[in-house]
Amino acid sequence: MTENVPAVPEPGADSPGGELIATRKGMFGVRNGGDTSGYGGLVRRIELPGASQRPYGGYFDVIADELEGALEEQGLPVEAISAYVVYRGQLTIHVPREHLVRVAKTLRDDPALRFEMCLGVTGIHFPEEAGRELHSVVPLLSITHNRRIRLETTAADVDPHIPSLFEVYPTVDWHERESYDMFGIIYDGHPGLTRILMPDDWLGHPQRKDYPLGGIPVEFKGAQIPAPDQRRAYS
Amino acid sequence: MTVIDGSVDYEADGESADTGDFQDAEGIEGRVFNVSGGDWDEILTGLQEAPEERIVVNMGPQHPSTHGVLRVILEIDGETVTEARCGIGYLHTGIEKNTEYRNWVQGTTFVTRMDYLTPLFNETAYCLAVEQALDIEDQIPERASVIRVLMMELNRISSHLVCLATGGMEMGALTMMTAGFREREETLDLFEFITGLRMNHAYIRPGGVAQDLPPGAVDKIGSYIKLMRKRFPDYAKLCNENPIFKGRTEGVGHLDLAGCMALGITGPVLRSTGHPLDLRKSQPYCGYETYDFEVATWDTCDAYGRYRVRLTEMYESLRIVEQCLDRIQRTQGQPVMVEDKKIAWPAQLALGSDGMGNSLDHIRHIMGDSMEALIHHFKLVTEGFHVPAGQVYAAVESAKGELGVHVVSDGGTRPYRVHFRDPSFTNLQATAAMCEGGQLADVIVAIASLDPVMGGVDR
Numbered sequence: 097m098t099e100n101v102p103a104v105p106e107p108g109a110d111s112p113g114g115e116l117i118a119t120r121k122g123m124f125g126v127r128n129g130g131d132t133s134g135y136g137g138l139v140r141r142i143e144l145p146g147a148s149q150r151p152y153g154g155y156f157d158v159i160a161d162e163l164e165g166a167l168e169e170q171g172l173p174v175e176a177i178s179a180y181v182v183y184r185g186q187l188t189i190h191v192p193r194e195h196l197v198r199v200a201k202t203l204r205d206d207p208a209l210r211f212e213m214c215l216g217v218t219g220i221h222f223p224e225e226a227g228r229e230l231h232s233v234v235p236l237l238s239i240t241h242n243r244r245i246r247l248e249t250t251a252a253d254v255d256p257h258i259p260s261l262f263e264v265y266p267t268v269d270w271h272e273r274e275s276y277d278m279f280g281i282i283y284d285g286h287p288g289l290t291r292i293l294m295p296d297d298w299l300g301h302p303q304r305k306d307y308p309l310g311g312i313p314v315e316f317k318g319a320q321i322p323a324p325d326q327r328r329a330y331s
Numbered sequence: 332m333t334v335i336d337g338s339v340d341y342e343a344d345g346e347s348a349d350t351g352d353f354q355d356a357e358g359i360e361g362r363v364f365n366v367s368g369g370d371w372d373e374i375l376t377g378l379q380e381a382p383e384e385r386i387v388v389n390m391g392p393q394h395p396s397t398h399g400v401l402r403v404i405l406e407i408d409g410e411t412v413t414e415a416r417c418g419i420g421y422l423h424t425g426i427e428k429n430t431e432y433r434n435w436v437q438g439t440t441f442v443t444r445m446d447y448l449t450p451l452f453n454e455t456a457y458c459l460a461v462e463q464a465l466d467i468e469d470q471i472p473e474r475a476s477v478i479r480v481l482m483m484e485l486n487r488i489s490s491h492l493v494c495l496a497t498g499g500m501e502m503g504a505l506t507m508m509t510a511g512f513r514e515r516e517e518t519l520d521l522f523e524f525i526t527g528l529r530m531n532h533a534y535i536r537p538g539g540v541a542q543d544l545p546p547g548a549v550d551k552i553g554s555y556i557k558l559m560r561k562r563f564p565d566y567a568k569l570c571n572e573n574p575i576f577k578g579r580t581e582g583v584g585h586l587d588l589a590g591c592m593a594l595g596i597t598g599p600v601l602r603s604t605g606h607p608l609d610l611r612k613s614q615p616y617c618g619y620e621t622y623d624f625e626v627a628t629w630d631t632c633d634a635y636g637r638y639r640v641r642l643t644e645m646y647e648s649l650r651i652v653e654q655c656l657d658r659i660q661r662t663q664g665q666p667v668m669v670e671d672k673k674i675a676w677p678a679q680l681a682l683g684s685d686g687m688g689n690s691l692d693h694i695r696h697i698m699g700d701s702m703e704a705l706i707h708h709f710k711l712v713t714e715g716f717h718v719p720a721g722q723v724y725a726a727v728e729s730a731k732g733e734l735g736v737h738v739v740s741d742g743g744t745r746p747y748r749v750h751f752r753d754p755s756f757t758n759l760q761a762t763a764a765m766c767e768g769g770q771l772a773d774v775i776v777a778i779a780s781l782d783p784v785m786g787g788v789d790r
Contacts, residue, residue, distance in 0.1 A: 117720075117741065142741050145721050183721045184463050212592050215726075216757065218737045218750040235724050235735060235752070242613050246724065267595025270760050271752075293420040293789055303428050303748075324432040330714045330744045 114146035118224040123330075147179035147190075155243055156180070156187045162208040163189075163199070172198060181248075188233070188246040193258045196249050200264045203236060203245075211236040211245065214265035217272055219279035221304045229253040230281050234261065234268070251281060260286040278303035385413075388771075392421045396501040396775045399785035403762065403778070407771055415766040415774065417759055422789040430749045434715030435461055436676065438746055440533040442736075445751055446787030447530055448493050451486040452729035454535035455479050457749070459616055460725035460736040461537040464718045470669045474662040475539035476617045481552075481655035482525070482534065483617075483727070484648040488559070489518035490730035490782075491641040495566065498638070498779035502579050506569060514562055521555055524548065527687060538675050539668035545682075549656055556649055556656075563649075566642055580635035584765040584777030587632045594764065595757045598732025599644065600781060602628045603636035610728035622651050634780035641782075674716050677708040715744040731755055731782055753787040 120142060123135035151157050160180055167176050176195040181188040191199045203211040213236065220231040228250035235246050251258050260283035261268045272283040273292040280301040283289055291298060300307055311323035321327075391402035402418035426445055430438045442457045443450040462468045492515040499507025519529040525548055526534040526541070534541050570576045586596065588604040601608055607626040611619040627643035629636035668675040677697075681690035697705040720742035726735040732754030739748040758781045765777040 114720075142720060144741075184466060184723050186463075186723055188722070213597075214595055215724075215733065215735050216595070216750075216752040218748070218752075220722075220739055220748050233722070233737065235737065237733075239608060239613075244614075244724070265595070266593045267757060267760065270756065274756075291420075293423040295420070302425065309428060309432055324429070327432075 114143035116141055116143050116225070117222045118142040145181055145183040148182040152180055152182045152187065154185075155241070156182060156245075159187065159209065159243070159245060162206060163202065166202045166206045166209070167199065170198065170202070186244065186246065188248050190248045190250075193249045193251060196247065197259050197261065197264060200234070200236075200247060200261050203247075204264055209238065210240040211238045211243075213237040213239060214261065214267050217261075217268055217275045219275035219281055219303065221279055221306075223253075223305045227252050230256055230258075230279055232258050232275060232281055256280055257282050257284050259284050260289075262286050277301065280304065390774070392418070396779075398497065398778060398783055401759075401778070401783065401785055401788075403774065405766075405771070405774065410771050412766050412769055412771055412774060415763050417762050419759070419785070419788050422785045424790065426790050427749055427751065430746050432745065434744050435537055435718060435746060436715060438749065439536055440531070442749070442751065443531050443533050444786065445790050446729070446731070446734075446753060446755060446784045448490045448784050449486055449729050449731065449734075449787070450530055450532055451479075451482045451535060452727055452734050453751070454533065455483055455617070456725055456727045456729070456734045456736045456751075457738075458535050458537050459727065460723055460738040461718065463723040463725055464721060464738055464740055465537070465674065465716075466719075467538065467669055467671065467674065470671065471539060472666045472669070473618070474543075474659070474665040475667045477655050477658045477662060478540050478544065478667060479535055479617050480619065480622070481652055481659070482522075484651045484655070485518055485521060485552075487648045487730045488645050489515045489522075491645050492518070494641060494730075494779070494782040495638065498776070498782075499570075501775045501779050502576070504570070504576060507566075510562075510565065510569075514559065517555060517558065521552060524551060536668075536676060538671070539666070541676070542680055543667050544659065549659060552652065552656060556653055559645075559649055563642070563645060570638065571642075577635060579776055580633065580638060580780070581631070582633050582635075583769070583773045584634045584637075584780050585632050586761055586765055590761070590764055594761050596732070596761055598728070598730070598754050598758065599627075599637050599640040600758055600761070601732070602626065602640050603630075604632045605630040610726055610733060614726070616725075616727060622654050624651050634776050637780045637782075672707070673711075677704075677711050717742060717744055718746075726752075729754060731784070731787070732758060751787075751790060753790065755781075755783040755785075755787040756790075759783045759788055 120140045121136070121138065123138055150160075152160060163177070172195060175192065176199060177189055178192055179190040181190065189199075203209050215235040215237055218233040220233065222229055222231065230251045230253065231248060232251070233246055233248045235244065237244050249258050258281055260272055262272065262283075262285065269287070270292060272286050273289060275281050276283060276289050277291045277294050278301055290296065294302065309323075309325035311325060313323055314321040386407050388405045388407055389402060390405055391397040392400040397403060400421035402421065404416040404418055405412055406414035424444075426441050430441050433441065438457060438461070439454050442453045445453050459468070462471065492511045496508045496511025496515070499505070499511065522532065523529050525544055526532040586600065586604070588606055590596070591601045591604055591606070597608065605628050607628050609626040610616070612626055624647045627640045627647060629639045679690035679693040680687055681692070683691070697708050718740040720740055722737065722739040724735060724737045726733050728734075733752070734754055735752035737748075737750040737752065738746060741747040761781060762778060765781075766774045769777070
């Protein structure tokens with residue numbers, strides 16, 4: 097039987113296809129116990145789009161050239177940008193956290209780039225992506241050139257530190273507080289990283305995937321619908 | 332330090348104003364006065380006993396003039412505000428987390444409840460993001476896009492009307508309130524006629540809109556435009572040159588372009604600095620590039636300028652609605668949902684003798700004619716469609732600024748993560764910059780000119 101099951105790499109390992117975020121078995125959300133669907137042997141790799149190759153298309157190549165040139169002038173290593181991902185006509189620049197502030201400052205100040213406006217921070221939690229469980233995504237808008245890009249930085253669950261962009265974009269003040277509140281990402285250098293939406297004495301970070309949604313079953317006459325997070329999922 | 336707690340204390344203990352040294356709570360020292368009606372003289376006497384220069388006032392979260400459950404922590408010196416901080420989170424409902432446990436179509440019913448004054452912007456932004464993730468944004472029928480634009484512009488009018496109405500009320504201009512809500516009611520009547528609901532519509536769906544405009548909608552919207560063209564000038568007559576209104580708003584809540592850029596402020600607040608940034612022009616969606624309208628700006632950077640920008644935008648929205656009507660008549664009978672039957676919602680609604688309900692033709696088709704249609708209906712409604720793994724960001728120009736939606740999919744039938752960049756949330760960060768150094772009474776005007784809606788701020 098096992099010869100038909102594809103070899104499954106550990107989540108988090110680099111794969112040529114894309115960024116592996118999870119591996120799932122079976123179907124119809126059956127996580128434990130017997131799978132009566134007949135799909136028990138099915139193994140699926142859940143991958144996000146991986147790094148793109150040049151040309152990226154449109155103005156993305158101009159941005160990549162300008163950014164790389166400007167970073168080289170500042171003496172930053174090539175690894176300051178780990179990947180360019182183009183997906184659905186949108187560019188995401190993956191930046192290791194130690195270079196995030198310098199890259200963002202360059203994107204803001206370089207006359208050919210001029211990303212003046214920062215549009216907040218989105219935290220994402222991929223519990224199965226070992227070593228990069230927490231993602232912090234920052235969309236940027238250049239009003240001068242009318243362009244959009246995103247910066248993506250990751251951190252491990254055991255060391256959830258990402259440098260704060262507050263010095264570069266003061267608008268991320270509340271957004272980083274929200275991301276800390278909901279995901280537990282600690283933004284180093286933030287002037288007052290406290291909870292913003294949840295009460296100050298709240299335990300846990302509610303939007304992490306290991307934090308339950310909660311809820312109670314819905315009672316009907318003669319029937320009961322389980323709480324939303326207990327219902328059958330198809331993904 | 333003296334702390335005055337403005338929240339209402341319903342405990343009837345006979346003593347209306349408690350004074351005493353406050354030592355229970357950690358971090359608060361000095362005297363606390365609980366103001367719950369009663370005798371101000373007692374408080375004044377208490378203050379005079381120990382004259383202190385710094386007073387901290389908790390305005391809200393139940394204060395009627397803070398636009399919902401916003402808590403403003405003000406440090407005042409006489410009438411001058413020396414420090415202003417916002418406390419938010421009183422309306423946090425966990426909508427973003429909840430969407431992760433429903434399928435992609437059900438997401439619209441959640442996101443529409445975020446900023447409850449701009450439900451149709453929330454729905455459109457979410458649907459544009461889902462459509463981009465599905466890579467079907469080119470397949471949206473023209474009529475669906477026209478209806479979306481029509482609904483968004485009507486929604487812009489109703490949202491601006493609430494801003495003017497409540498903002499006016501908080502300054503004591505009660506005529507603004509009665510007039511603004513009267514006109515908003517007309518807009519909500521249109522929404523009810525078209526979507527079935529005054530708020531929380533879930534009308535715009537991934538792939539198009541839930542159903543076509545009902546018969547008679549064009550006439551109704553036409554008479555609405557006529558009525559509004561008659562009534563909007565009244566606002567200008569009432570306020571534009573009103574010395575009291577100008578005295579309360581001119582130079583209040585000053586925030587210039589550099590401040591807006593640093594704080595990420597968008598929408599009418601940014602346009603009141605003279606910068607014509609409007610996503611409908613700079614990065615058009617839903618075919619906005621084909622409509623004829625102007626971006627309203629003002630150059631005073633203050634609350635008065637923001638009022639003028641909103642007023643002008645209401646006129647421009649009427650112009651767009653008018654252009655939509657022509658197109659709606661031209662595209663009569665065309666589809667309002669994508670052709671792809673793997674995405675389009677299979678259930679159809681129809682007007683029956685007992686009101687709107689499931690279309691009998693559709694029920695007859697799936698129950699009597701076609702087993703495949705029944706399976707298809709069942710799969711799509713219970714399971715939903717799959718969205719390829721990846722992330723996208725879509726933005727629309729809502730009534731309050733850039734409303735961005737960041738959607739992450741893991742390839743499943745439910746969103747992996749939905750994040751809303753709500754303009755109210757970002758704009759509210761400007762409170763300190765606008766209020767510090769100003770008068771206490773101007774805090775109300777400055778916050779009203781930001782037009783924050785706590786449903787959007789806290790989500």
